Amino acid sequence: MTSPVTSWEGRSFEVTVGQVAHGGHCVARHEGRVVFVRHALPGERVIASVTEDRGGSFCRADAVEVLSPSPDRVEPPCPVAVPGGCGGCDWQHATWDAQRALKATVVAEQLSRLAGVTMPVEVEPLPGGPLRWRTRVRMTVDPAGRPGFLAHRSHRVIPVSDCPISAPGTVDEVVSSTWAPGSSLTIAVDATAHTHVGSSPVAVERAARREWRVSGFWQAHPDAADVYAEVVASWSGLAPGESAWDLYAGVGLFAAVLAEQVGPSGSVMAVESYRPAAVEAAENLSDLPQVRVFAGRVEAVLGAGAGPDPSVVVLDPPRRGAGKQVVDAIVARGTSRVVYVACDPAALARDVSTFHGHGFTLTRLRAFDAFPMTHHVECVALLER
Structure with a gap:
């Protein structure tokens, strides 16, 4: 023994x-x-x-x-991005080029190990550089009432006076005040340069040539939503009159892109499990009658047979990925093209493997450094039957 x-x-x-x-x-x-x-x-x-x-x-x-x-x-630009300090950033001690190369290695390794896919990966920068990009921030207040960030894998709060990756109008708006000890602060600066502080601030954002009201999830990088919408539009291959699905639709960003492509004679089914976001999606897309928004878990909605069979499915699942049940349901409805937006390369690779088992091939991949200084990377993958 x-x-x-x-x-x-x-x-x-x-x-x-x-x-x-x-x-x-x-x-x-x-x-x-x-x-x-x-x-x-x-x-x-x-x-x-x-x-x-x-x-x-x-x-x-x-x-x-x-x-x-x-x-x-390199020397980290933040004094608390050190051992025992803030756990929010992982790569402040590396050049920005090196950070993207590290992330590309991770994406390639996950696809190879978990999906058996070998393909070159380049992590593309988004505009604006590696600092002052984060427009949505969550902070925790320490026992003395000072807002800060958690240490790595810990509930210990590291108070800060600034955050080099956070946009003006976020951290700088709250660090000079005292807050309720133990509370959490959600801070967002929106497209109108208005700062919102609260548990669920309603922000106004702009992307895909539309304006969005958002109280829940929205991309933290100010250019990310537009970039992903452009990739989805270029890869969907939809024609007027066709049908499409937008799964894990949030407030409707990709549903709007798909609706523009299928036109009034087509249809888009958007599915979002978080009911407030689904309500906002319906409001944001109220001028597009070809879009129908379902509030419910993707597994349940697809299991009930909702919506016409899609020509294209776009999905942007949470960090854990879509999973076998959702992939099986998508494949069963006969789609030949899937555009997968992924915030976790391991989850993406697992789902790619499941799609492969149904005869789909990963034909294109783009990766974006939407979270500079951290280990996070966003991928958009095209899978074709």
């Missing part, structure tokens, strides 16, 4: 950092165990301090000293 591994938490040791892994860290090995190291870059020699060890084959650590730095290493 193998004896349990003694916890390494609090231990420090020297390691050579290997390849990047999904989640904002790199992989190292020490005494036969995997060590996931944050604040490091591939090829570096660092002192790793173990921050979490639950036994088993791996533990988590921070690079607290860099003995042999990568040529891609």
